Amino acid sequence: xxxxxxxxxxxxxxxxxxxxxxxxxxxxxxxxxxxxxxxxxxxxxxxxxxxxxxxxxxxxxxxxxxxxxxxxxxxxxxxxxxxxxxxxxxxxxxxxxxxxxx
Numbered sequence: 001x002x003x004x005x006x007x008x009x010x011x012x013x014x015x016x017x018x019x020x021x022x023x024x025x026x027x028x029x030x031x032x033x034x035x036x037x038x039x040x041x042x043x044x045x046x047x048x049x050x051x052x053x054x055x056x057x058x059x060x061x062x063x064x065x066x067x068x069x070x071x072x073x074x075x076x077x078x079x080x081x082x083x084x085x086x087x088x089x090x091x092x093x094x095x096x097x098x099x100x101x102x
Contacts, residue, residue, distance in 0.1 A: 005094065012067050015043070041065055 004025045011018045016038050023030040037044050042062045075083070084091070088098055 007094070009067060012065050015065050038065075 002025075004022060006018050006022060016035055019035060019038075020030055023034075037046070039062070042064050044062050045060055047060050048057065072080070084098070091098055
């Protein structure tokens with residue numbers, strides 16, 4: 001089965017383009033109206049329903065779509081190393097560098 005992955009950084013940089021490309025890959029026709037919830041650098045979310053998952057699923061209204069790298073400076077170095085060690089196999093698999101230049 002074909003798989004298409006998109007990086008978080010790519011999505012937040014160009015959400016409309018990313019969603020259009022994903023829909024095209026899935027063989028779906030997406031119109032501008034389908035992406036009306038995207039407004040500049042924000043997503044405008046309407047009420048929805050979900051039984052489980054991320055608590056953000058209850059968020060309604062304007063949500064900024066922006067890269068969030070605060071953890072790089074806010075997380076203590078020892079914890080960053082631990083996260084990097086635990087996540088290293090997936091970082092490598094998805095083409096991310098194992099060492100950050102930051």
